[in-house]
Amino acid sequence: MLKLYGFCVSNYYNMVKLALLEKGLPFEEVLFYPGTTPETLAISPRGKVPVLCVEQGFINETSVILEYLEQSQTGTPLLPDNPFERAQALALAKEIELYIELPARACYPEAFFGMSVPEAIKDKTKAELLLGFASLGRHGKFAPYVAGDSLSVADLYFLYSVPMACAVARKLFDIDLLAEMPAARALLERLEHNRHVQRIAKDKDAAMPAFLAMIASKK
């Protein structure tokens, strides 16, 4: 059986978890925190989460895991068959990761964990988030899903990156990044009613105390 290594607070972990649930694939969750011990690095070469354990070994990097699932497993497809439409969905997922998730992530320590981030990094994050959301507004279809009429990998990145980026922008810059994107906001609300998304949110809440204790022990 497929085994998903990681922890339920991780947004990347939850992207893969939602893919597995939407595809209706059986899988086991294995609690695994990021780190640099030899044991961790033997499973995840850069010490990051998530990792998927399959019959032949471990697969790391969320986008690669999602591609593996798409190519090797049955269940609801999360990419269109048409090569051009598929490319659009993949480009949207990549744009969300590069231009929204990663800039926002640089400010997570201040936005969520009571630490401070240098002003120069915050300035860069703010500028990049504004460009990233403008790009999403231009490229996203929101008809009703990010890449068109069905749920795709772009929605996985959207659901687990955009709200975190919005929280960063609201807390640190007092900006509402979705102010001019009502269709994107409506999609988030719709996705929050999905029963798999609700299960993931419940698991995240349950895992939060242990995660915060782990962070506190590292400060």
Ligand SMILES: N[C@@H](CCC(=O)N[C@@H](CS)C(=O)NCC(=O)O)C(=O)O
């Ligand atoms: N490029 C990786 C990023 C995964 C990632 O950053 N995961 C976070 C948890 S949400 C993590 O492991 N952070 C620990 C670290 O960066 O050391 C992927 O796509 O899977």
